[in-house]
Amino acid sequence: MDTLYNTHAKLLAFDFLSLTQSPSDPTSFLRKGIPLSRAETVGVVTSRDLKPDKFLKFVVDDGTGCIPCILWLNQLKSPYFSRRNPCDVRIIADLAANFASEIKLGVVARVRGRMTAYRGALQITVSDVVVERDPNSEILHWLDCVKLARKCYDVAAQ
Amino acid sequence: MASSAIKSGALVSLQDLHSASPFFKQGASLRVTGKLQEYSVETAIAIVIDGSANLKIDTQHLRDLNFRVGSIYQFIGELFIQPDNEAILHARVGRNVDGIDLNLYHQTLRLLREFQSNHMNDQTT
Numbered sequence: 001m002d003t004l005y006n007t008h009a010k011l012l013a014f015d016f017l018s019l020t021q022s023p024s025d026p027t028s029f030l031r032k033g034i035p036l037s038r039a040e041t042v043g044v045v046t047s048r049d050l051k052p053d054k055f056l057k058f059v060v061d062d063g064t065g066c067i068p069c070i071l072w073l074n075q076l077k078s079p080y081f082s083r084r085n086p087c088d089v090r091i092i093a094d095l096a097a098n099f100a101s102e103i104k105l106g107v108v109a110r111v112r113g114r115m116t117a118y119r120g121a122l123q124i125t126v127s128d129v130v131v132e133r134d135p136n137s138e139i140l141h142w143l144d145c146v147k148l149a150r151k152c153y154d155v156a157a158q
Numbered sequence: 159m160a161s162s163a164i165k166s167g168a169l170v171s172l173q174d175l176h177s178a179s180p181f182f183k184q185g186a187s188l189r190v191t192g193k194l195q196e197y198s199v200e201t202a203i204a205i206v207i208d209g210s211a212n213l214k215i216d217t218q219h220l221r222d223l224n225f226r227v228g229s230i231y232q233f234i235g236e237l238f239i240q241p242d243n244e245a246i247l248h249a250r251v252g253r254n255v256d257g258i259d260l261n262l263y264h265q266t267l268r269l270l271r272e273f274q275s276n277h278m279n280d281q282t283t
Contacts (some may be wrong), residue, residue, distance in 0.1 A: 012270075012273075012274070013166065014274060014277070015277065044167075044189075044234060044251060044253070045251075046164055046167075046234060046250060046251055047164045059164045061164070061166045061167055061189075061234060062166075063166065063167065063168070063169040063189055063270070064166065064169075064270065064274060065166045066164050066165070066166045105251055106220075106223075106251035106252060106253050107253070108253070134257070135230075135255035135256065135257045135258040136257070136258055136259055136262065139258075139259070139262055139263055139266050142266050142269075142270055143266060143269070146269060146270065146273045149273070149277075150273075
């Protein structure tokens with residue numbers, strides 16, 4: 001049942017947006033009763049709001065819905081990272097800044113991250129971004145989502 | 159859970175975007191794909207075609223996109239239906255998708271609609 005918990009579940013936006021936060025564990029989100037914590041989406045970036053050295057908020061539209069995403073850019077100032085090795089923190093900060101520079105309006109991005117809720121809305125807290133160049137990548141992602149839902153995620157729920 | 163304020167562009171083929179279609183609504187957010195037939199630099203109006211169907215696209219808000227007649231483009235935006243019933247899509251974003259497998263794209267759209275409809279039915283029963 002919990003084998004999907006740490007997997008980046010490939011979900012269509014309408015499916016992702018219908019998840020419900022677990023009442024017993026706020027880091028877990030339920031799909032047909034199965035707890036999930038990470039997601040992968042592919043879609044067109046249709047909104048971008050940058051707060052330098054703080055965060056980049058953007059929206060990924062996969063044609064079935066819009067998934068809000070947040071990419072944190074505050075690693076060098078956040079107390080959360082203050083106990084970690086400064087070299088490691090610098091690498092994480094540079095990586096995040098590089099992801100932010102790749103997220104532009106109209107690009108197709110593959111985004112992975114943790115499912116989180118902010119003011120009642122589900123979002124992805126981004127850990128990984130790849131800008132897709134292949135015009136068929138989104139189609140193949142849709143097919144992956146449908147196949148995985150039918151053969152894996154729905155089966156786990158039975 | 160609350161949804162995002164940005165509206166998703168519903169996936170629709172130009173063939174399915176006729177006046178009797180449920181997608182043919184004032185202000186509908188759509189994602190369309192077609193081959194560029196004409197483009198006017200003066201008006202920033204493009205015409206894309208797919209088979210016998212065509213659609214006007216207002217591209218005035220798009221930046222960094224080069225228009226090349228014969229290339230395939232995808233646009234997301236809002237549909238405006240003029241008094242003469244002609245539709246024009248006011249594009250928010252656009253991109254060149256030369257190399258896309260349009261047969262696979264159209265087949266996948268049908269599969270997605272079926273999957274989404276079944277999923278919604280499962281949730282309501």
